Amino acid sequence: MLDVALTHRFGPKGFALDAAFTSPTPGVTVVFGPSGCGKSTLLVAVAGLLRPQSGRVELDGTLLLDTATRLIVPPEKRRCGVVFQDARLFPHLSVETNLRYGLRRAPRGAEGPGFEEVVALLGIAHLLHRRPAALSGGERQRVALGRALLSRPHILLMDEPLAALDAPRRAEVLPFLARVRERFRLPILYVTHALDEVDQLADHLVLMEAGRVQAAGPLEDLSTRTDLPLLTARRDGGAVLSCTLLDHDPARGLSRLGFAGGDLRVPLREEAIGTALRMRVRARDVSVAITEPKGLSVQNILPATLESIGPAAPHEAMLRLRLGNAILLSRVTADAVARLELHPGQPLWALVKSAAFSPAASAESAP
Template sequence: MTLSVEIGHAVGALRLDVAFEAPPGVTVLFGSSGSGKTSVVNAVAGLLRPDRGRVSVNGWELFDTEARRWLPPHRRRLGYIFQEGRLFPHLTVRQNLVYGRWFAPTRERRESLEKVVEVMGIGQLLPRRPGALSGGEKQRVAIGRALLAGPRLLLADEPLAALDEARKAEILPFFERLRDAFEVPILYVTHSAAEVARLATTVVVLEGGRVVRQGAADEVLSDPAVMPTGVRAAGALLVARVVRHHADGLTELDAGGVPMFLPHIDREAGHEVRLRIAAHEVILSREAPQGLSALNILPGRVAAMREGAGPGMLISLDTAAGTLLARVTRRSAEALALVPGARCHAVIKTVAIAPLDVGGV
């Protein structure tokens, strides 16, 4: 399905002027607070009536201000996943799920209750009430309820923002399953680069109410000119294949022909994974390093350099595994004589890649 969005609207001091088209999968609206992400989602949902615009999902027109067409929210066939589960406290999990199914016309009931329960891993929760669930469990049930309503599009507005790191790590794999197991397109709002790296098919970067970049997740995250949430969150996305699991607890990967080692990944050999490598975890060396405890060394060539307002620089490095970003000081860059085209080696500690930064393709 193709998602087509064109919205113009004044929201207080923010002038929203957004236009993009996205292919099937997870389209992530990525940007800092106040960039207009939630306003776009609310306009798609019909909770905000923009001054001008048009939105359609695979030809299903939600509104067109020029043609004076406007579908009310309850007729748009959308599923909305909020920061909180917003489940009915007096109903069991099964009853909450069946309630969502009640809204789906018979001909639009694409997914069975059994499949949704299995994919979301909530079978053991069915007889329980929301008050007895953790935050992550509530979100999984909320996702299932939204799916069973037979939506043409799922909206997810910062769905992990209210969860701690442990609960985020718990629920992210279920969003991956949602992306891979169902055909419903998803418009997902976040300011977390880790969530972009794990989930995004397409990234739309917003700044000041405007689209400043759009593309595949690996292209957008590895662009040193695009840092919507600040340089501290900078990092690149690599895709690697699981080779084998070693007895010492490490998993060996093949990243474009380069071996990499990470703490155990729960994926079978042959499976591909996404790896987000934070720029501040990458060390650069002009010569091939020797005698280091770090196991991951990727040779490459400097592609671009971007100076920050302070003493730091962001270096984009082309490697056989993909594009990496490294955050270093200007002093270090000068000492290493780094210029575009210079050969160097990226050094990454095995334990520097957090479980939250490893996901399925």
């Protein structure tokens, strides 16, 4: 378990952090929120690079900070592997030497991944003799991640590691982060303001705004709450579903995914049948009908029950739809609510275009 409670103010009228959350370990806890909300301040305090005025940090039963008892473990003894937005590699050293620096920082006898394993997992064997200046931004971040892993940390702290990369480089690095997540099962505290990174990596989500935690919990639970403007106000907000790839239909260019509320047909996937996938169904891509529609191009027409109607943007409403054991959100106009006479408990049909799951659509992260 990671237990964090921190309070800090920068000057009498400066920014104030007053944040607390608990998240399970191992797994990835993503701290998500707008720029300037205190995400990075929280992370560097956990790392010991900022001494908060008061607070407590406990990881799996080990106290790293407890200002009430004046316990402050220095940063070099906290066993935190830190990856910043800029890779911070030693420019005069080769990739291999940068990586081996991480190994030298590992405590004697500490268990953890070996050099060859990390190099293979991150796909950086061909880079070992280069220097950082000869690497792309994505390659530098993979090397920085490798160096952090080789220090054999108790927790990996990542401060917006993809924020400085363009879209192709971000798409290059994300699969490697997912590999690390699955292979090593370390506790990871990951800071970002990009929703696609949340979708691919988060087990537990912490929403922050203005220095405070607005909500914390499993990603799928928070993604379907209609009382969290940090998510519902976004045009790319919507429900995150755990899915299993059931089959492929190459002739039609479609794959079928199973989830707790039925099946979804999506553009043909490359993964093998049986692969577990996580999919975001954006609220703006879900329409509703009060009778079963016929003769539509829409592939996904699913029976649902309207659980609640909440506010969204001006002149819009957010519908919470139950499909078996799953929840979808639908963003509709206030006029549609009135015209269709929508009310909680009403049986509906949820309509989702297969094209809504195209890679180009899922890569969007703008608010």
